[in-house]
Amino acid sequence: MAIVVRLDVMLAERKVKSKDLAAHIGITEANLSLLKSGKVKGVRFATLEAICDYLDCQPGDILGYEKHE
């Protein structure tokens, strides 16, 4: 996948547990796990906003684009 999710890196940097983030965003841990592994088709702006708010970061810190040759 060309879009890379770096949420697990951000969680480790901020020393935040997945469980706490999931509770703050209002999604299940299972869905957060899917998001971390990049196995979802999309992310709602509301979800992204809540993640950025909790981790005090920018969307670009969580999502990245890698060009495939």
Next chain:
Amino acid sequence: MVKSEKTKRIPSLIALRWLIYISIIVVIVPILWMWASPETFRHVGGDLLVEKYGGFERLSWWQHLLGLTITLIPAVLFSLALLCLLPLIRLAERGDWFNAVSEQYCARAGKLLLWHALASWLSQTALVLVMTATNAPGKRALMISFESGDLLGLIPALMALAIAHMMRVGRAQREELNEIV
């Protein structure tokens, strides 16, 4: 609130199910009766196409059999289309409308209704052809008719196919939304 909606819905679905059973009987039985006992059917059947082409008495056994088959085909197709509605009713009772199975049954009903419209249009032509097949050359007949009723038969078929398409699109959208967190 939800409970009262469900209790309202179930009797109407039961009524619909019975309507389907009765419709199948009403569609099939008169045809069987007409070919099994034309003399008793004449009193209730009104103007019969077979009577216009010499009546039932002069027909040979194979004309009887072929005539019955030709008139039965549209009725059977219509009945099969109605039978496709039964699983839909079952799913609706469970509150499970938009899934792949209901979409398949709806599309199948639409296709069967399309075939029914085509078969009903062709059945009169084929029936007259069979009825006059044993006539002397020059006295055989070929009848082709086109009525507004033939076109009206297409409407439920196209509606069922359109509903099946909407269900497919709706299901795809829901599945896509389920993968967005």
